[in-house]
Amino acid sequence: MTDEVSPSADTLGLEKIDxxxxxxxNGVVLxxxxxxxxxxxxxxxxxxxxxxxEGEFLTIFGPNGxxxxxxxxxxxxxxxxxxxxxxxxxxxxxxSEHDWQHRIGMLxxxxxxxxxxxxxxxxxxxxxxxxxxxxxxxxxxxxxxxxLAERARFEVRQLSHGMRQRLSLARALLHDPDVVLxxxxxxxxxPSAAGVLRSVLGELRDGRRTVVMVTHNLREGLxxxxxxxxxxxxxxxxxxxNQGLGREEFERHYHDVVEGRV
Amino acid sequence: MSTYLSQVWxxxxxxxxxxxxxxxRIAAMGAFAVLAGVLFNFSIDTTTTRxxxxxxxxxxMTLIFGGLLGVGRTFHxxxxxxxxxxxxxxxxxxxxxxxxxxxxxxxxxxxxxxLVLGVFGLFFGLDLGPNLGWVVVVLGxxxxxxxxxxxxxxxxxxxxxxxxxxxxxxxFPLLVPMVIYGVGTTTRLINGRPFDEVEGNVxxxxxxxxxxxxxxxxxxxxxxxx
Numbered sequence: 001m002t003d004e005v006s007p008s009a010d011t012l013g014l015e016k017i018d019x020x021x022x023x024x025x026n027g028v029v030l031x032x033x034x035x036x037x038x039x040x041x042x043x044x045x046x047x048x049x050x051x052x053x054e055g056e057f058l059t060i061f062g063p064n065g066x067x068x069x070x071x072x073x074x075x076x077x078x079x080x081x082x083x084x085x086x087x088x089x090x091x092x093x094x095x096s097e098h099d100w101q102h103r104i105g106m107l108x109x110x111x112x113x114x115x116x117x118x119x120x121x122x123x124x125x126x127x128x129x130x131x132x133x134x135x136x137x138x139x140x141x142x143x144x145x146x147x148l149a150e151r152a153r154f155e156v157r158q159l160s161h162g163m164r165q166r167l168s169l170a171r172a173l174l175h176d177p178d179v180v181l182x183x184x185x186x187x188x189x190x191p192s193a194a195g196v197l198r199s200v201l202g203e204l205r206d207g208r209r210t211v212v213m214v215t216h217n218l219r220e221g222l223x224x225x226x227x228x229x230x231x232x233x234x235x236x237x238x239x240x241x242n243q244g245l246g247r248e249e250f251e252r253h254y255h256d257v258v259e260g261r262v
Numbered sequence: 263m264s265t266y267l268s269q270v271w272x273x274x275x276x277x278x279x280x281x282x283x284x285x286x287r288i289a290a291m292g293a294f295a296v297l298a299g300v301l302f303n304f305s306i307d308t309t310t311t312r313x314x315x316x317x318x319x320x321x322x323m324t325l326i327f328g329g330l331l332g333v334g335r336t337f338h339x340x341x342x343x344x345x346x347x348x349x350x351x352x353x354x355x356x357x358x359x360x361x362x363x364x365x366x367x368x369x370x371x372x373x374x375x376x377l378v379l380g381v382f383g384l385f386f387g388l389d390l391g392p393n394l395g396w397v398v399v400v401l402g403x404x405x406x407x408x409x410x411x412x413x414x415x416x417x418x419x420x421x422x423x424x425x426x427x428x429x430x431x432x433x434f435p436l437l438v439p440m441v442i443y444g445v446g447t448t449t450r451l452i453n454g455r456p457f458d459e460v461e462g463n464v465x466x467x468x469x470x471x472x473x474x475x476x477x478x479x480x481x482x483x484x485x486x487x488x
Contacts (some may be wrong), residue, residue, distance in 0.1 A: 080487055101353040112348025114276065114339075117282045121276075128272040129352035130267040146405045155283075171348070 028090075029054050029210040030075065030179050035084035037070045037234075044070040046234035050244055052227075054178075055207040056086045057243070059221035059242075062231035063258055068214040069109070069183055071231065075212060076106040076181045088179055102130065105177035109184045111168035115157035120147055123157060123174055130175040142170040148197050162193030169200055180204055182213040188222050194220070218247050218254075230257045238262065269354040273362030274369075280339055281370060287332035292376040294328040299381035305320065306386075313386035318448035321382050322441060325401070326408060328378070329371050330433070333412035334419070334426040336363055341420065346486070351407040356483035364475060367409040375401040396464075400451065403467040405446040410474035411436050417485045443467050 001109055019243040030052040037045040044067040052058060062068050073079035075086055076101065086093045088103045113122050127135045143149045146166040156164060165185065172180065185201070186194055201224055204211050215221045222228070222245060230238040238257045256262040281287055302320045307311060337445055340346030349359060379401060382388065411433050419428040447463040457464075 025373050076351060078347050099353065100353060104351070106351060108344060108347070110344030110347070112351075113343050114280060114345055115342060116280050117276065121279070125272055125276050126348065126352065129267050129349065131268070131353060131356045 001216055003096050017060075027054055028052070029056075029088065030212070031076060031087045031090075032075060033085050035036075035071065035074055036082045037067070037079065037085065038082045042069075043234050045074065045081075048231075048234075050236075052210045052212070054210060056206075056227055057205055057211040057225050058213070058229060059225035059228040060212065060229045061216070061218070061221060061254060063216075067234040068231050072106070072108075072181050072183050072212065072214055075179075076104050077101065078106065090093060101176045104181065105172040105179070106181040107168055107172040107174065107183060107185055109187060111164050112171060113156045113164060113168060116155055118153050118155055119143065119159070120152040122167065123171060126171050127174055132175060138174065142174055146170045146200060146221040160193075162189050165189060166193060166196055166200075169197060173200075175202075178209060180209055180211045182211065182215075184215055185213065186215060186217045198223075218251055222250060223249055230254055232258055266355065266358055269352075269358045270362045270365070273349070273354070273359060274366045276319050277339065277363065277366035278369060281366075287335055288370055289371065290483055291328045291370070292330045293377045294331055295324055295374055296381055298324040298328065299378070299385050302382075303385035313346065314374065314388060314452045317382050317386045317388055317397040319445050321378055321401075322404065322445050324378050324382075324440075325371070325375050325404065326434075326437065328374055329412060330403070330426075330430055332370055332374070333367050333409055333416055336367060336413055336416045350486055356486060357479040360479050360482035360488075361475070363447055364406075364410050364413045364478060367413055368406055370383045371405045371409050372402055375405050382460045388452055389449055390452060391454060393454065393457070396460075397448060397451050400444060400447050400460075400464060400467060403464070403471050404440055407440050407467070407471035407474045408433075408437065410471065414478040414482060414485065417482065421485075440467065440470050443470070 029081055032048060032050040035045055035048040048071055060068050070079065088100050091100050093100050110138060123139045123142065124135050127139065132138060138150060143152055146169060148163060148167055151163065185197055189197060207260045213221060213224065225242045228240050229236045229243050337346060367464060415429055415432040416431060419426060421427055443463045443466045447460040450460050
């Protein structure tokens, strides 16, 4: 990213979202209220509110240490908030309930994979945990979609980083979740693997799913998103819709936001 | 099969398959059991001490220390690539995860306990005769109680900076009743005393094992929640 001083959001034509004007009549899928996460005296996420409808794709940008992964962890139910609530289709994420997990799929920067299980065994394992009954058909289809059908019998530790990332994506989407959370999915991928990932993520924009992606990759993040946010010091310092923004325009604006000029 | 049982079974299957492919824990526990048997054999003066009087205590100590080597690494299987988080973010109930991890650990430790019994039987010249079956049952109950507590506290210790070194500090005080009943029962059985004489102790061991499993199943979710 450049350090070039840029004009303000208004002059770039970025449409900043006014929460009071959002029409949620299409049905809210993901809702977070006052999310906060502390690590001792460090506040990683500081009172984030978020409401997303079916079909929306939010990309969250932000500098390292902004609390993006912690936010995603709480949205996915894998991390308990210090304060605040997360609801998926109106149901609060509770550690004592075991239903909402069916609605969420998460691709973390860690793959959640077992290196000594085969590619196919990993998907069958997670499929069984999710109570899926059609694994004989579903697993080969998902492996074919991410280009790993021929590696089904390979142990995961034998795969390249890019292949593991594709397998992780297949794992995250195996149970057809309503909400997909992606944490830095493009990190360390070669152009070929990134292309497969881009193609699969493109299919998530089918109007049925709600996607939240955290990334430093401006090109991919802008290409996918219907909404954008910049997280700084645990808060959404800026939110807006993605209306054909150019990468350079947004990059300048990003720097303004991160450096507090907007 | 119900979804719950499928979830338990698939985690047991996964743990055992991973162990069969890596042999990390079973090799460490097995090697420890054999070496302990050899060393204890040389540490006893059989001209002043009857082997059958001390064998059961040594068997149980070998089982506990050897078991710690394996149980302590229970969640290392999961730590790689964050797989435990993936399991915990699945719809599988936390108690199902605990029961499955405990069952897989039990299988491994029970195999090791039979090895321990064989090694000590060989080196100490134990003649268990008709009580062999009951000794095997008693060791099984002890192994179950131990792995239930060990699995629960392995989850605690894995999340701390002290790691595995914390595990014995947490587990050993809770094992005192099991050791008292287990060693006493095994000693009498090894010495050819009738089962009727130790039946109450065996029931207590069974109750301890079930209580440990139940407590672990209830408490596990509080341990693993972030």
